[in-house]
Structure formats: C-alpha cells, structure tokens
Amino acid sequence: MKALGLFLGKHSKKLFTLLGFLLLWQLVVTAFHIKEFILPSPVKVFAYLLQPDLASKYHWPKHIGTTLGEILISFSVTALLGIFVAILITWSNFLRRAITPIIALFNSLPKIALAPLFLLWFGFGVIPNIMIAVLIAFFPVVINTATGLNAVEEDLLDLVRYLNASKWQVFLKIRLPNSLPYVFSGFKISTTLCVVGAIVGEFIASTQGLGYLIKSSQGTMDTPPMFASLILISLLGLSFFGAISLLEKLLMPWQRPE
Amino acid sequence: MENMKKMFHSLKENYQTPLVIVLFFLFWQFFVMIFKVPEFILPSPLSALNHLFLKQPDANYNWPLQISTTLYEVIVSFGATSLVGIALAILIAWSKTIHDITLPLFIFINSLPIIAIAPIILLWFGYGILTNVFIAFLVSFFPIIINTATGLNAVDEDLLDLVRYLHGSKWQIFVKIRFPNSLPYLFTGLKICSTMCVVGAIVGEFIASDRGLGYIIVNSQYTMDTPPIFAALIVVSVIGVVLFEVVALLERVLMPWQRSQTAGG
Numbered sequence: 001m002k003a004l005g006l007f008l009g010k011h012s013k014k015l016f017t018l019l020g021f022l023l024l025w026q027l028v029v030t031a032f033h034i035k036e037f038i039l040p041s042p043v044k045v046f047a048y049l050l051q052p053d054l055a056s057k058y059h060w061p062k063h064i065g066t067t068l069g070e071i072l073i074s075f076s077v078t079a080l081l082g083i084f085v086a087i088l089i090t091w092s093n094f095l096r097r098a099i100t101p102i103i104a105l106f107n108s109l110p111k112i113a114l115a116p117l118f119l120l121w122f123g124f125g126v127i128p129n130i131m132i133a134v135l136i137a138f139f140p141v142v143i144n145t146a147t148g149l150n151a152v153e154e155d156l157l158d159l160v161r162y163l164n165a166s167k168w169q170v171f172l173k174i175r176l177p178n179s180l181p182y183v184f185s186g187f188k189i190s191t192t193l194c195v196v197g198a199i200v201g202e203f204i205a206s207t208q209g210l211g212y213l214i215k216s217s218q219g220t221m222d223t224p225p226m227f228a229s230l231i232l233i234s235l236l237g238l239s240f241f242g243a244i245s246l247l248e249k250l251l252m253p254w255q256r257p258e
Numbered sequence: 259m260e261n262m263k264k265m266f267h268s269l270k271e272n273y274q275t276p277l278v279i280v281l282f283f284l285f286w287q288f289f290v291m292i293f294k295v296p297e298f299i300l301p302s303p304l305s306a307l308n309h310l311f312l313k314q315p316d317a318n319y320n321w322p323l324q325i326s327t328t329l330y331e332v333i334v335s336f337g338a339t340s341l342v343g344i345a346l347a348i349l350i351a352w353s354k355t356i357h358d359i360t361l362p363l364f365i366f367i368n369s370l371p372i373i374a375i376a377p378i379i380l381l382w383f384g385y386g387i388l389t390n391v392f393i394a395f396l397v398s399f400f401p402i403i404i405n406t407a408t409g410l411n412a413v414d415e416d417l418l419d420l421v422r423y424l425h426g427s428k429w430q431i432f433v434k435i436r437f438p439n440s441l442p443y444l445f446t447g448l449k450i451c452s453t454m455c456v457v458g459a460i461v462g463e464f465i466a467s468d469r470g471l472g473y474i475i476v477n478s479q480y481t482m483d484t485p486p487i488f489a490a491l492i493v494v495s496v497i498g499v500v501l502f503e504v505v506a507l508l509e510r511v512l513m514p515w516q517r518s519q520t521a522g523g
Contacts, residue, residue: 017363038382101278108502109495110456113472116464116479117487121299195371203377204464204476211374215465218377226378234370241369 040224045231048224058213058225064232066209070126070198071236074133078190081134082141083183089142090149090175100146107139112200119205129206133197137190141183148182149175184248191244195237210236298482306488319474319486325493327470331387331459332497335394339402339451342395344444347406351436361407368400373458376465385466394458401454402447409443410436445509452501460494 008015022042028034029041036044048054085103089096115132122128152175160170202211210229217225283303289295290302297305310321350357376393383389413436421431463472471490478486 013358014362014366017359017366097274101274102282105275105278108453108499110453110460110498112457113460113475113491113494116475117484117491120479120482120484120487192369192371196373199371199374200461200464203461214374214377218381221381223378223381226381230374230378233374237369237371 037221037223040227042227045224045227049228049232058228060232063208063210063213063229064236066126067198067202067211067233068236070129070133070201070209071194071240074130074137074197075191075194075240077130077134078137078141078194079187082138082186082190083145086142086145086149087171089146091171103139103142107143111136111139112197115197115200115204118201124205124207126206126209129198129201129209132201133194136197137193140189140193141186144182144186144189145179148179151182152178180248180252184244184252187244187248188241191240192237195233195240199233298484301485301488303488303492305485306492309485310489310493321489324469324471324474324490327387328459328463328472328494329497331390331394331462331470332455332501335391335398335458336452336455336501338391338395339398339455340448343399343402343447343451344406347403347410347440348432350403350407351410351440352432357407357411361404364400364404364407368404372397372400373461376461380462380466385468387467387469390459390462390467390470393462394455397458397461398451398454401450402444405443405447405450406440409440412443413439441509441513445505445513448505448509449502452505453498456494456498456501 025039026041026043029039048058049060085099089099089103112132114135115128118128118131118135122131156174157170160174165173198209199211199214202209203215206212210233214226214229217223217229287302287304290300309319350360373393375396379393379396380389383392417435418431421435426434459470460472460475463470464476467473471494474490475487478484478490
C-alpha cells in the first residue's frame, strides 16, 4: 500500500498529463463530432476492450497473449545471447577484433527491413516474429554490455593482477558487477525494440497478435480496436520497461538510476 | 602531402569495417556457390547486384524510381525532424515551465513503440509518399527533441552564475553557452534519427505503398523472388550508413574540439 502511494507520488505528474490527455481527446471528439472511423473517443475505445458484447468479437486475450509471448521470449533470447556474445568479445582479444566491426556495422543498419525475409525463410507464425524482435533488440545489449565489461578502472585491474587474481576472478568480481548499469541500460533500450520487432512482424504477416489486429482493422476502417490495441501495446511496453527498472534496483541497490 | 598522410593514416585506423564488408560478401558468395543454396532461399550477392544494375524486363523493378522514392522520404523526414525537433527543443529549454511539463511527456512517448501507429496514419492520410514521410518523422522525432533539450539544459551551473554576474543576457547565454554545449547531445540525437528515418520510411512502405524499396521487399517476398529483396536491402543499408556518416562528418566539422563515437540502433 505504501509502495503504491510512493509510486503514485513519484509519477503523479506523468499520470496527470496522461489523464489530461485522455480528457482532451474525449472533449475534442465530442465537441467537434469527429467521425468514429477517423478518431474514436477514448470511452468508445475502452468499451471495445471491456464491454463483453463488443470485446468478445476481437478475442483480446488471444491477441494479447500472442504478442506478450513474442515479447517475453524475444527479450529472454536477446538478453542471454547478447550477454554471451559480449562476454566472448571481452574475453578474447582475437574475438573482439573479429566480431566488433561486424556488430558495429549491423547496428547501424535498418534491420527491420529484413523482416519480410524472415517470413520467407521461416513461414508465417510466431517464430519469425520472435526472430525479427531478437534481431532488432540484440545489438544494443551486446554493445552496452561489452562497453560495461571493458569500462573498468585500470588501477583496479593492476591492483588485483598484483594480488595474483585469476582472469576468472577478475571477471566475476570486477568486470561483471561493473558492467551491470550498462547491461541494464542496454536491456531498457531492447525492451522497446522487442515490442517494435514483434509488432512489425505481425504487421507484415501474422494471423494473431495485436499488430495483426491493428493491420486487419485498418483494412475495414474499424478504428476503435486499432486504438485499443495501441493502448494495450503501450501498456505492455511500459510494464515491461517498469519490470526491468525494478529488477535493476533490486540487483544494484548501491546505485540509484534516474 | 600532409593530407595524403592523414588519409593514409585514417585508412589504416579504419580499415577494419571495409575489410569486414568485403569478407562478408566474399563469404556469402562462396557459401551460396559451395552449398548450392537454391536462389529462392538465399541468392548470391552477385545475383542480387546483377538485379540492381542490369536492365530488368519487369517494369516493377524500376530501380531509379524505387530508390529515389525511398531516398526522398528519408531526406525529407530527416530534414523535417531535425528542424522541428531542434526548434521545439529550444522552446522547451527557453522556458522552465514548458520544460517541466513537456519533457517527461516526450520521454514517456519515446518509450512507446511509436511505429505501431503507422496503420492509423495510413488510415488518416491515405496511401502515398507523404504518409511514409510522416511515419518516418514521428518515429525519429522524439530522440532528437529529448537529446537537444537535455543538452541545452546540461550546462554547468557555476558557469551560468558567472555570466549572470557579468550581466550576460538570456540571448547571449543561449548563443554562447547553451547552444555550443548542446551540440554533442544534438548530434547523438541526429545520429539516432538518421537510422530511425530509414526505418520509418521502410516500415511505411511495408504497410502500404506502391513504390519504394520497402514496397519492393514486401512485394518480392510474395513472389519469392529473392534477388530484388537482397538488392533492396543492400541499397537500404547503404542509404542508412551514408546518412549516418554524413551526420558524423558534420559533427567532426562543427565540433573539432570533440571526438565522439556513438551509434544508433
């Protein structure tokens, strides 16, 4: 209860802006009699989500579940694979020289353009969407983690070398804890990217998921479910981001990020 | 002579990336040739480039038209985001009240997957190049405004105190202190933006367009015609990298006192 109060207090400004935004949206739609196929009112949008007779047509739980699943799996793969590659890069000088230019090159490419290719290779479905999300979200994690593993004070390394610390000890006790803030800033970037990847994959070809719902409702000019999906996607993205921030605070109690 | 030496030195410093690109293409070509990979799965880079440079019987593959469409979208959206983003950032930095109200909101919006809004933009504005420009604008707009506003505000308080004591006007403070101070942030924003504009334009073309490289990619996916997909991917990558490098070059020219290395995703 206290935590909730604290949360509300901390984010009161944001919540007020959000409420103000919804209110303004409702007022504009009502006052100017904007047609529903152009911009539905927020009340209408929420009705499509919550009112059983309207909502049942759209199978919300199925679509939310699909997109959420894609996001969670792609993020887990991204996090594990990203950290693994980053450790490889920092561990061996040879691998660093071989892999870093490739990663830097790919990082600057618009990877989302590869999405249709993944569909061609792996067919329709959830798997290609997950792979697209991993491809987009992967590089920030690698780059951030590798930067963190390397950003260790030279004096500290000299000291532990003098004390005959093994490479493994240096890694576990110095490099890894030191890299945590960088790892988490990489994670935070990749949370949004995982959502983007999953949604764009669903845009291009899919038969379920919130991105599919947006795209298919666009075809019929059925705007309320489009906006409802947008709100849900934003909520998924934000809660995911919030979960990562919480994990960051738990794992690094000595640091208070902004 | 001095210039030659400099160029040679920079080549020696930066030989890795071109080398990796060449090796990548060579590996790809030999991989396809040795394992006889069917073309509908993975064409060789040579066949992709052939498609790009040889005349195609199919009128759909009018490469100059497709490339110039995407290039136009990218450049117009990049120009629009930079101008509007920087102007709004200045407005935000000018007034403390506007700053406190809008910046958290922008940071909030920036954490959302903005690209999901693309089908709605399409519904509002219909098919066409301007729709894609607008999608690219929206996707790349927030990083630049957040970065520039942060940079304009991240000024040493002591320095501000000093110039206030010397009766520096708000305008002078802005031109001589805040603006130069914001440049590294601004360029980080522009670099992120350069990649995002390409992404926005391509995704817009994916969703609905009858022109552009994104259209080619999606359209060829239906017919399983892979060489044009890869040709389009190569061109898209070149556009992205060139725009990024132009911004990086501009950064080095405008801020000779700083050497920064950042890349956007």
